[in-house]
Each structure stands twice: as structure tokens, then as C-alpha cells.
Amino acid sequence: MAESLSAQKIVKHYGGVVALSDGNLDVHAHEVVALVGANGSGKSTMSKVINGVVVLDGGQLLLDGNPIQFSSPQAAKKVGISTVFQELSLIPQMTVAENIWLTREPLNQFGLVDRKAVNARTEELLALFEGTFKTDLHPDSAVTSLPPDEKQIIEILKAISFDPWLIILDEATASLDSRQVLRLFELVAKWKQQGKAIVFVSHRMEEIFRIADKYSVLRNGRTVGAGNIKDINENQLVKLMIEKESVLGFLRGEAKSDQKVKKEISLEAENLTTESLRGVSFKIRKGELIGIGGLRGQGQRHLLHSLFGDVPYSGTVKLFNKEVHFKHPRDAMRNGFALVPGDRAKEGLLYIRSILDNLLLPSWRRYGLPLKVDQAKKDATQTGSSLNLKMAGLEEPVSSLSGGNAQKVVIGKWLMRDPQVLLLDDPTKGVDVGTKAEFYSLLTRLSEEGKTILFYSSDDEELVGLCDRVFVLYEGKIRTELSGKTLTKENLIAASLGVAEREGDTQ
Amino acid sequence: MKRSRWDALTARQPALFALILLVLSIVINLILQPHMFARETLNSNMRVFLPIIFLSIGQAIVILGGGIDISVGGIVSIINTVLATRVGLDGSTERMWQLVFVSLLAGILAGAINGFFIAYLRLQPIITTYATSFLYAGFALFILPNPGDGIPANIAALYRDSTPLNLPLAFYIIAILLLIWLYISSTRYGKFLYAVGGKPDAAYETAVPVITIQFGTYVISGLMAALAGIAITMLSGSGNAEIGGPMTLNSITAVVIGGNAMSGGVGGVAGPVMGAITLGIIQNIISFANINTWWETLVKATIIVMALAAPGAINLIRRRQP
Numbered sequence: 001m002a003e004s005l006s007a008q009k010i011v012k013h014y015g016g017v018v019a020l021s022d023g024n025l026d027v028h029a030h031e032v033v034a035l036v037g038a039n040g041s042g043k044s045t046m047s048k049v050i051n052g053v054v055v056l057d058g059g060q061l062l063l064d065g066n067p068i069q070f071s072s073p074q075a076a077k078k079v080g081i082s083t084v085f086q087e088l089s090l091i092p093q094m095t096v097a098e099n100i101w102l103t104r105e106p107l108n109q110f111g112l113v114d115r116k117a118v119n120a121r122t123e124e125l126l127a128l129f130e131g132t133f134k135t136d137l138h139p140d141s142a143v144t145s146l147p148p149d150e151k152q153i154i155e156i157l158k159a160i161s162f163d164p165w166l167i168i169l170d171e172a173t174a175s176l177d178s179r180q181v182l183r184l185f186e187l188v189a190k191w192k193q194q195g196k197a198i199v200f201v202s203h204r205m206e207e208i209f210r211i212a213d214k215y216s217v218l219r220n221g222r223t224v225g226a227g228n229i230k231d232i233n234e235n236q237l238v239k240l241m242i243e244k245e246s247v248l249g250f251l252r253g254e255a256k257s258d259q260k261v262k263k264e265i266s267l268e269a270e271n272l273t274t275e276s277l278r279g280v281s282f283k284i285r286k287g288e289l290i291g292i293g294g295l296r297g298q299g300q301r302h303l304l305h306s307l308f309g310d311v312p313y314s315g316t317v318k319l320f321n322k323e324v325h326f327k328h329p330r331d332a333m334r335n336g337f338a339l340v341p342g343d344r345a346k347e348g349l350l351y352i353r354s355i356l357d358n359l360l361l362p363s364w365r366r367y368g369l370p371l372k373v374d375q376a377k378k379d380a381t382q383t384g385s386s387l388n389l390k391m392a393g394l395e396e397p398v399s400s401l402s403g404g405n406a407q408k409v410v411i412g413k414w415l416m417r418d419p420q421v422l423l424l425d426d427p428t429k430g431v432d433v434g435t436k437a438e439f440y441s442l443l444t445r446l447s448e449e450g451k452t453i454l455f456y457s458s459d460d461e462e463l464v465g466l467c468d469r470v471f472v473l474y475e476g477k478i479r480t481e482l483s484g485k486t487l488t489k490e491n492l493i494a495a496s497l498g499v500a501e502r503e504g505d506t507q
Numbered sequence: 508m509k510r511s512r513w514d515a516l517t518a519r520q521p522a523l524f525a526l527i528l529l530v531l532s533i534v535i536n537l538i539l540q541p542h543m544f545a546r547e548t549l550n551s552n553m554r555v556f557l558p559i560i561f562l563s564i565g566q567a568i569v570i571l572g573g574g575i576d577i578s579v580g581g582i583v584s585i586i587n588t589v590l591a592t593r594v595g596l597d598g599s600t601e602r603m604w605q606l607v608f609v610s611l612l613a614g615i616l617a618g619a620i621n622g623f624f625i626a627y628l629r630l631q632p633i634i635t636t637y638a639t640s641f642l643y644a645g646f647a648l649f650i651l652p653n654p655g656d657g658i659p660a661n662i663a664a665l666y667r668d669s670t671p672l673n674l675p676l677a678f679y680i681i682a683i684l685l686l687i688w689l690y691i692s693s694t695r696y697g698k699f700l701y702a703v704g705g706k707p708d709a710a711y712e713t714a715v716p717v718i719t720i721q722f723g724t725y726v727i728s729g730l731m732a733a734l735a736g737i738a739i740t741m742l743s744g745s746g747n748a749e750i751g752g753p754m755t756l757n758s759i760t761a762v763v764i765g766g767n768a769m770s771g772g773v774g775g776v777a778g779p780v781m782g783a784i785t786l787g788i789i790q791n792i793i794s795f796a797n798i799n800t801w802w803e804t805l806v807k808a809t810i811i812v813m814a815l816a817a818p819g820a821i822n823l824i825r826r827r828q829p
Contacts, residue, residue, distance in 0.1 A: 053712070074714045077714065085712065089708075089709040089712045090706075091701070091709050091710060093705040093772040098698055098701075102715060103714045103715055112690070113694065
């Protein structure tokens with residue numbers, strides 16, 4: 001096993017865009033290094049340099065002090081460097097076991113894949129995360145039928161299946177629930193002890209401070225700071241990442257007005273039931289910012305999608321005391337609903353089309369026949385600038401934007417319709433801190449304007465800091481409703497795990 | 508996360524639908540033709556089905572790997588015209604076997620040309636093989652502009668009338684092909700094939716030799732097309748440069764009926780074989796039902812479209828229910 005890997009003065013261009021101009025990273029055995037930076041700062045490129053996915057344009061890699069070059073991901077794998085990719089490298093049609101052992105299948109003497117051995121070894125790996133799966137996960141499960149968090153776990157298991165010494169975790173916790181993150185961190189501690197090194201790429205400050213020993217900060221393609229995590233605090237780290245003032249301060253301590261209590265009820269649901277919802281009822285007042293919390297896959301997505309007419313449901317929904325039953329997103333849109341979906345690349349945007357096309361897609365009807373294109377462009381430009389969209393021009397494809405800016409386009413396209421009810425499915429996932437702060441003030445402003453907002457987030461801190469009330473979903477039901485003084489992170493996590501109701505349960 | 512039983516079943520057994528359709532068509536055929544399983548009838552049916560079965564297996568492998576091969580009919584035509592003109596109606600048996608060997612090489616070469624363009628030059632499979640289908644069909648016309656020539660009747664009889672142990676020759680060939688597939692699908696190559704068809708980028712990141720695998724599927728398809736060409740020449744005994752053209756769509760239809768996803772990575776070979784037999788039986792049913800030849804194409808196409816639409820229709824009906 002190797003002892004150290006060092007990346008020095010790394011340069012990488014993509015065409016005319018400089019992704020890294022002076023990237024540095026030192027990793028040693030028995031260490032967890034947090035690689036942090038805002039979106040577009042070069043974190044992903046840095047991990048792709050280390051694992052051989054991209055070829056460098058300058059600088060050098062040293063393995064145990066000796067220069068080394070990787071021509072492909074396989075070359076990096078050979079020296080024990082493994083990556084947990086953010087965009088999953090799993091083949092959906094194949095089974096869990098087939099995916100984990102692809103290209104390294106144990107063979108029997110006839111050259112056939114030894115199924116027994118494959119399954120036995122897969123069971124061993126699955127045992128590492130035992131008890132955190134919601135489905136009946138076994139080696140023969142098809143990957144396509146798994147929820148996102150379990151896919152992510154399979155991806156992690158695949159990366160560690162050949163016993164690497166350096167593991168790069170690229171946003172690996174983004175789709176995991178708190179129990180799974182906890183288990184992952186226990187494993188990381190174990191690997192560290194065994195002499196492995198871990199590069200941890202994450203946007204979540206709290207996680208970084210929980211497991212990292214060292215940090216390395218990238219800003220605009222340059223390493224601007226590195227050192228021991230115990231010598232730095234959250235605010236200092238964030239300051240390194242962004243030149244602007246710290247944004248996390250915005251969260252806590254925002255005075256929540258109780259004027260809202262007097263406002264009329266805007267959205268009401270009674271006994272909402274779908275495949276994964278088991279009778280959800282609530283009343284929301286105009287201008288309330290409601291959070292939806294809980295572990296992943298407890299029905300949060302279904303709740304938002306059924307309100308948007310996307311998923312068939314039974315039960316009643318009332319909008320301003322009038323019963324509605326949307327059978328198609330079109331019905332919901334006509335009644336002032338907007339949905340920011342969880343997968344912006346697939347559901348939220350036409351990726352290769354221009355920013356302009358994306359912003360205008362839900363609104364074309366308003367511009368008459370023949371289309372008043374100039375008016376439409378003017379409106380889109382206004383929305384773009386009000387959201388502080390960083391782009392080369394409205395005609396550029398959405399694929400040229402960073403994650404945070406792409407998400408702004410998704411929100412922007414709905415804001416152009418001036419929605420009354422805004423449904424958001426984990427909108428800050430994979431978004432950098434600077435943009436997150438902009439989202440927070442946007443959401444606060446919208447709720448002050450009297451919009452009704454339903455906001456699912458996998459980030460507990462966000463829910464606690466931002467929302468008036470939080471519905472905690474557990475197995476398709478609202479288990480707990482937190483507000484005011486009860487709305488704390490501890491209560492939220494406890495409710496998410498179903499702790500209060502489940503004491504004495506042997507699970 | 509409740510999935511219906513049909514979903515779960517078809518996910519595990521993609522060929523189930525093909526099996527149901529096959530049994531259904533056999534039953535209808537039996538009603539119209541009670542002695543369908545008599546040795547002679549069975550053999551005369553199976554020898555007609557075998558060329559499409561060969562093509563469907565090749566097509567199934569290409570589609571499993573995420574591609575499609577529209578040029579198979581053209582390859583069949585080339586093999587047919589080469590055999591018919593170079594062996595001749597009074598050629599010797601040795602001459603025939605020599606040319607069978609040449610035919611197999613020609614099929615592999617034609618497949619390799621497709622594979623080179625698609626795997627190495629990264630051209631669209633559907634466009635590439637559409638273009639080469641004209642190349643191959645044109646070449647066949649160049650070899651034999653007007654139908655004619657052929658192979659000696661005694662050699663054709665080998666294919667037409669062999670029934671070892673009272674079973675049609677085709678049964679043995681199908682059994683061998685399925686055994687080979689069974690072996691291949693449990694080797695590393697088999698896993699790679701599914702991986703490449705399922706998500707090529709992910710397969711590449713996992714060190715699967717994506718390009719070699721893609722190239723290989725077209726070579727296999729070319730080889731199967733050559734076997735189909737040899738079989739159909741021995742069946743008809745004569746040459747016709749346009750014999751392969753209509754077979755392409757049938758091979759694709761057989762694969763789809765067989766439960767393989769057109770997007771790749773799902774399915775197998777047994778399903779498409781059943782699909783090919785089903786298609787042949789449907790043809791039989793049409794002729795036994797005394798349907799006017801004018802209507803034959805329309806009826807056949809309607810049955811195929813309905814068979815293709817059935818799984819989607821089932822889904823649609825289910826989605827409607829909350």
C-alpha cells in the first residue's frame with residue numbers, strides 16, 4: 001500500500017475554460033482530507049485528476065514522492081485509487097452483485113462467472129451497511145429498482161470492493177439519510193485505522209467538521225488554503241471559499257413573524273393517499289414557508305408530485321377553501337402551482353437548450369399568436385437579472401451553467417408565471433454556499449409576498465433555519481409537526497428516525 | 508415502492524410475453540391445421556423459420572449491446588447470390604462447402620465493416636447500417652441482377668429433408684445456438700455485453716472494453732446473417748438478390764416480441780428465438796385462414812403492431828388507476 005499522494009500545481013483547461021490553474025492536494029495514509037470549494041471552484045476536476053479520468057495540462061502527481069501519470073481510470077485503480085462518483089457509474093439494468101464486480105468477476109474453471117462466490121462476497125459488502133436499507137436489498141436486486149440512497153451505497157461498495165488505499169468520496173453523502181451517513185462515517189474511521197486515505201468532497205460543513213482531519217480549499221481553480229481542521233472554524237472555512245461575507249449566519253436567528261397565523265388558509269389536504277403516502281392531512285396559511293423533513297424516501301417526493309397533479313392520489317385537496325383535484329400538471333399550473341423537481345438535469349431543464357428557451361417554456365401561452373418574442377425576451381432577461389444569474393448570455397445552453405445557476409433557471413422559469421403555491425423538492429442539493437444564501441433570501445422574500453411554499457430538503461439545518469413549520473414524514477405519514485420552540489435540529493432528527501414513537505421497538 | 512406482479516415478473520423474465528404469444532399462436536395454428544406436429548409438416552415449417560431465427564439471434568445480440576443492425580437483409584442477399592452464382596445448379600458438394608466457408612468469412616467481414624464505423628468511428632448505428640444495407644443489397648444485385656442460378660437439388664435436400672431421430676434439423680441447430688448463448692451469457696463477455704448496452708459511459712468508467720464489445724456484436728450479427736443466407740439458399744435452392752430485404756424488419760420485430768428492450772441491456776436470446784417462431788406461425792395462420800394475399804401484409808403488420816403495443820397498453824391502463 002502506498003503512503004501518500006501529492007498533486008502539485010495542477011493545471012487543467014477544458015477548451016478555453018480554465019478549471020484548475022494552481023491546484024494542490026496532499027493526502028497521506030491514516031488521514032481524511034476535506035476538499036472544499038464553491039460550485040465551479042474545481043473540486044470535481046481535482047478529483048478527476050487524481051483518479052485518472054482527465055489528463056492534466058500542467059503540474060505533477062507524486063505517489064510516495066515518485067512522479068506518476070495516469071492515462072485512464074484503470075491506471076489509477078491499479079495503484080489503489082478508487083472513486084465514488086457523484087454521477088453514478090452503475091448500470092441500471094444489471095443486478096447489485098453484477099455491478100459491484102463488473103470486470104472483476106470471480107471465474108470458475110470453465111471460465112464461467114462463479115455466482116456463488118459473487119453473491120457471497122456481495123453479501124459481505126452489503127453487511128457493512130446492514131440495517132440502513134429500506135428495501136429488501138440482496139445481491140440479485142436490479143439496481144434500477146433501488147431508491148437513490150441505496151444506489152449511492154452500492155456505488156460506495158463498488159468503489160471499496162477492490163480494497164483501494166485511497167478513496168475519493170465525491171459528494172457521496174448528498175443522497176444519503178442521516179443514519180446512512182453515520183454508518184459511512186463509522187466505516188471511514190475504520191478505513192483510516194487500516195491505513196487508507198480518504199478525500200472527502202462535500203458541501204456540508206457539519207459533515208466536514210465531523211470526519212475530516214485536514215482541509216484543502218479551492219477557489220476559482222486555485223488552492224487558497226490548507227491545514228488541520230482543528231485549527232479552523234466554520235466561518236473561517238466559508239470565508240476562504242467565498243470572497244463575500246459569510247452566509248451561514250443568515251440562517252439562524254431570523255425572526256419569524258407570527259403575523260402569518262392570522263392569515264387565511266391557502267392550501268389544505270385531507271387524507272392524501274398514494275402508493276407511498278398513507279393519509280397525509282395539513283392546513284397551510286397564505287405566506288407560510290413549510291418545510292418537509294424526514295429520512296429520504298418517506299413519501300416527500302410523492303407529496304409534492306401529487307399536489308402538482310403528477311401522481312394520482314385519493315383524498316381531498318382544497319385551494320382557498322375550494323376543492324381541486326389536479327389530474328395533470330397543466331391543471332396545477334393554471335391554478336398557480338409551480339414545482340421545482342428534485343432532479344434538475346432530468347426533470348427541471350432541457351439541458352441542451354438555451355437559458356432563454358428554458359425560462360420561457362412554461363410561459364409561452366401568454367405571448368399570444370404570433371408569439372411576441374421581443375416581449376418574452378425582455379421578461380426573461382429581467383427574471384435572469386433579478387435572480388443574479390451568472391451566464392455568458394441568454395442564448396447559451398443551460399448545460400454551460402454551474403449547478404447553482406442551473407437551479408436558478410428552474411426557479412426562474414416558474415417565477416415568470418408568478419406562482420401562488422411553490423413546491424420545492426430539495427432545491428439546494430449540490431448547490432454552492434453562495435447560491436444557497438441567495439435561495440434562502442429569495443424564499444423568505446416570496447413568503448413575505450404571500451406565496452405559499454412547501455419545501456422539502458435533505459439538509460436539516462436548512463429546514464430548522466428557514467421554515468415556519470416543518471412536517472416530518474415517516475413511512476408515508478406526517479409523524480410530527482415542529483414549529484416555534486420545538487423546531488430544533490435535535491427534535492427534527494429524532495422525529496425523522498421515528499424515535500419518539502418507536503421506543504422499545506427492537507429494530 | 509409497490510410494483511405490480513406483472514412488472515416484477517416481466518422484469519425477471521423478459522421473454523414471458525414472447526412465450527405467451529408463442530403458445531397462443533400455436534393453439535390457433537393447431538385449430539386451423541390439426542396435423543401441425545406431424546413430422547413432415549413440422550419440418551417444412553421449421554426449415555422456413557430457421558433463417559429468421561438466425562437473423563434474430565444476431566440482431567438480439569446487437570440490440571443487447573445498445574445498437575441495431577439494419578444491414579442484415581443485405582448480407583443475406585449477398586450470401587444467397589454468391590452461393591447461387593458460384594456453386595451453380597450442377598456444382599459439386601466440395602465446391603458448396605468451400606463457398607459456405609467463404610460465405611461465413613464474407614458475413615464476418617460485412618459485420619466488421621459495420622462494427623468499425625459504429626464502434627471505432629462512433630457513428631450512429633441506425634444511420635450506418637441503413638447506409639451499408641444499400642451497399643450490401645447493391646452488391647448482391649451486382650452479383651446477380653436477375654433471379655436465377657442456384658445450388659444442386661441434392662445439397663438443398665440435405666437442409667430441407669434431414670430429420671435425425673424424427674426431429675427437424677432446425678431443432679438441433681436451435682438447441683446448439685441456445686446452449687452456446689447459455690454459456691456466453693454466464694461468462695465475463697456476457698456481463699460486459701449487458702453493461703455496454705445498459706450504460707456505456709458507466710461501463711467505460713468501470714474498465715469494460717466498450718469499443719471491442721460493440722464491434723464484436725456487429726461481427727456476430729454478420730456471422731448470423733451469413734448462416735441465415737446459407738440456410739435460405741439451401742431452402743429455396745435458387746438465387747435472388749432481393750431475398751434478404753424483407754427479412755431485416757422481421758428480425759427486429761422478433762427481438763422486440765422476444766422482450767428485449769430496444770434501448771439495450773435487457774433481455775436475452777431465447778425470447779427472440781420464440782419471437783421469430785411466432786412470426787413464422789402468424790404467417791402460417793394467415794395463409795390457412797384463406798386471407799386474400801392482398802390483405803396479407805396488412806393483417807400481418809396489424810398483428811405485429813398489436814403485439815408490440817400490448818405491454819405499453821397494459822401499463823397505460825394501470826397508470827390510469829390511482
